[in-house]
Amino acid sequence: MADSRTLYREILLDHGKAPRNHAPLPEVTHAATADNPVCGDRILVELTVENEHVREARFTIKGCLIATASASLMTEAVSGHPVAHVERLCGEVEASCDGTSAPDLAALGALSALAAVRDYPARRRCATLPWAALREALGQEQV
Amino acid sequence: MTTPHDTAFPGPVKPEHRLDIRAVRRQFPALRQLVHGHPLAYLDNAATTHKPMPxxxxxxxxxxxxxxxxxxxxxxxxxxxxxxxxxxxxxxxxxxxxxxxxxxxxxxxxxxxxxxxxxxxxxxxxxxxxxxxxxxxxxxxxxxxxxxxxxxxxxxxxxxxxxxxxxxxxxxxxxxxxxxxxxxxxxxxxxxxxxxxxxxxxxxxxxxxxxxxxxxxxxxxxxxxxxxxxxxxxxxxxxxxxxxxxxxxxxxxxxxxxxxxxxxxxxxxxxxxxxxxxxxxxxxxxxxxxxxxxxxxxxxxxxxxxxxxxDLGHDRIVAHERALLAHATEALGAVEGVRLVGTTREKVAVVSFNVEGLHAHDVATVLDDAGVAVRGGDQCAQPLMHALGLPGTVRASFAAYNTVDEIDRLVDAVRHARTLLG
The missing domain is CATH 3.40.640.10 (Type I PLP-dependent aspartate aminotransferase-like (Major domain))
Incomplete structure (x- = not known):
């Protein structure tokens, strides 16, 4: 039997209902939006990148609890880290959500809760949506 | 405002006009399965219906x-x-x-x-x-x-x-x-x-x-x-x-x-x-x-x-669906925090709704875990959702083979979603 609590764990409920960094960023150097055509959800990720480091990350979302929690956890996880590290993290999170590789739960820390979407194929895109926007933002020229 | 209507709907269902739902369901092999350990309650018929053996x-x-x-x-x-x-x-x-x-x-x-x-x-x-x-x-x-x-x-x-x-x-x-x-x-x-x-x-x-x-x-x-x-x-x-x-x-x-x-x-x-x-x-x-x-x-x-x-009788199916719609409208409407979207008198067997504070996708996932299949999202009608000021809705839609019991399971699962995510 499936128990929705395996997906909606406490940490995701917390970040989904009371997201951190859910506000416009005053000084934006990089930004991108991502859409989920299945539901019409949309996220805007805004970054301040200085000296090859993500100084600050914030987001604005019209989305579900999973996407919101993922974005909240993401902005906490990437702030202050080198861009190269953040790009690597994008790949690791996306792979753990898609089920293409066994997640290194210890290395992912709080983000490991997102890997539960592996068992919910219809919701994988919800969890990876913020990361797709982050990846695109980092790939852009400075705005 | 009351919408003028010109589609004839049958009145109350007489017993001899009722569908034999068990016999109907036997003709649909896809309905005989468990989803996440629960009997499938397929309530996404506006997306597509299942197909009978013939x-x-x-x-x-x-x-x-x-x-x-x-x-x-x-x-x-x-x-x-x-x-x-x-x-x-x-x-x-x-x-x-x-x-x-x-x-x-x-x-x-x-x-x-x-x-x-x-x-x-x-x-x-x-x-x-x-x-x-x-x-x-x-x-x-x-x-x-x-x-x-x-x-x-x-x-x-x-x-x-x-x-x-x-x-x-x-x-x-x-x-x-x-x-x-x-x-x-x-x-x-x-x-x-x-x-x-x-x-x-x-x-x-x-x-x-x-x-x-x-x-x-x-x-x-x-x-x-x-x-x-x-x-x-x-x-x-x-x-x-x-x-x-x-x-x-x-x-x-x-x-x-x-x-x-x-x-x-x-x-x-x-x-x-x-x-x-x-x-x-x-x-x-x-x-x-x-x-x-x-x-x-x-x-x-x-x-x-x-x-x-x-053979089944289109009018009997319509009458059955009207009864399901009435039950679903009443039972869902009684759940705290549920807001029905689209409540005109002239409706076919569709109930669109939102649960206060919850996104339609999250509700649909909890329902699926309970074996209840619904649609959650913009329903391929984004301009409509913009007009209603909604990001989307949860939509349950009924067909000839659905039962009151399945609707009660939908309502229970919605209550569970509120408890879990609210």
Whole structure:
């Protein structure tokens, strides 16, 4: 039997209902939006990148609890880290959500809760949506 | 405002007219399965219905025995396949109330049927300054083809607004008809909300100002009797897969005189009388609009689905669904934090709703974990959701095989979602 609590764990409920960094960023150097055509959800990720480091990350979302929690956890996880590290993290999170590789739960820390979407194929895109926007933002020229 | 209505609905169900739901369910193998350990409660019928055994049998039997191309083979199997395919056309004509089977064009479904009319009729009959009227509750399939047509021919799209309860502003529609409307495209029943539009009245009003009317029957055809002769609409569309039939097949009804004046849409085999080096003579409708090998088995199985529907009694199905709709509306409406979206009196068996503070996707996931299948999201009607100021809804939609027990499980699962996520 499936128990929705395996997906909606406490940490995701917390970040989904009371997201951190859910506000416009005053000084934006990089930004991108991502859409989920299945539901019409949309996220805007805004970054301040200085000296090859993500100084600050914030987001604005019209989305579900999973996407919101993922974005909240993401902005906490990437702030202050080198861009190269953040790009690597994008790949690791996306792979753990898609089920293409066994997640290194210890290395992912709080983000490991997102890997539960592996068992919910219809919701994988919800969890990876913020990361797709982050990846695109980092790939852009400075705005 | 109360929406005028012109669709006859049956009154209370007499016991002898009730469906034997157990017998009905036995005909649907897909319903006999567990989802996440729970018996499947399939409440996503506005997306697609399941298919009864007679339909599945027809598909297999066609490939086992009669498989051949249509309208070309001089051999026995070719004759059989052609006869069955053309019989299916007659069956669809009868179902929709068309006078002549030649007024039925097989398409991949409603989407293709509407695109056919937009491209073939629209591009040759509309001019700059003309207006096309649609409603704010249209599925993208009955919106985007017209938007593109407007861009192509320089016409203007007018969108009739809706009330807070999801009913059409018929007064606004009447006002729009005072412009330069050339074509009106309206949902018979809105897929996202279930609202039934007064299409007979709207057609009368449109004809009075010389506009041609297309009615999108994708949702309505399974849930309310259709009679194109009584509606007097110029075009009507439906999809077999929402009518207990296969995917990949649907029908466009068009009045014979209109079809005769329309150029081909797609070019290819089976739609020409003769081809020489410079000239082509096109076949008459409906062949003119069926280029290439059609989905033959699916068309024949579409007719089986209509036979199945008729044997069961379309009016009995409608009455059963009305009872389910009434129960779901009352039971869901009683759940704290649930807001029903689309509450007009004239509705087919669709309940759209939101749970306070919860996103439709999250609710749908918790419901799926309980074995309850619903749609969650924008319902392919993003402009409608914008008009309602909603990111989306959860939609439960019913069919002949659904039960009150399944609706009670839906309601319990919604309560659970509130407890878990609220």
């Amino acid at each position: 339909v599945l049998d027809t598909l297999v039997r066609h490939y086992e025995r009669d498989n051949a191309n249509v309208h070309r083979g001089l051999h026995t199997l070719g004759v059989r396949a052609t006869e069955a395919y053309e019989h299916a056309r007659t069956r669809v004509a009868q179902f929709l109330g068309a006078r002549d089977a030649g007024e039925i064009i097989f398409t991949r479904g409603t989407t293709e049927a509407i695109n056919l009319v937009a491209q073939s009729y629209g591009r040759t009959h509309l001019q700059p300054g003309d207006e096309i009227i649609v409603t704010a509750m249209e599925h993208h399939a009955n919106l985007l083809p017209w938007r593109r047509l407007c861009t192509e021919v320089g016409a203007t799209l007018r969108v009739v607004p809706i009330d807070d309860d999801g009913g059409l502003r018929v007064d606004e529609y009447a006002r729009f008809l005072g412009g330069t409307p050339r074509l009106v495209a309206i949902a018979h029943a809105a897929n996202a909300l279930g609202t039934v539009n007064p299409v007979a009245k709207m057609t009368r009003l449109a004809h009075a100002v010389g506009a041609v009317v297309l009615v999108d029957g994708a949702l309505a055809a399974a849930h309310t009797p259709v009679d194109v002769a009584a509606l007097d609409c110029d075009f009507y569309t439906c999809s077999a897969h929402k009518l207990y039939g296969p995917t990949g097949i649907g029908a466009l009804y068009g009045k014979a005189a209109l079809l005769a004046a329309m150029p081909p849409w797609q070019m290819g085999g089976d739609m020409v009388l003769s081809v020489d080096d410079t000239a082509v003579r096109y076949a008459e409708p409906p062949q003119r609009f069926e280029a290439g090998t059609p989905p033959i088995a699916d068309a024949i199985a579409f007719a089986s689905a209509l036979d199945w529907l008729a």
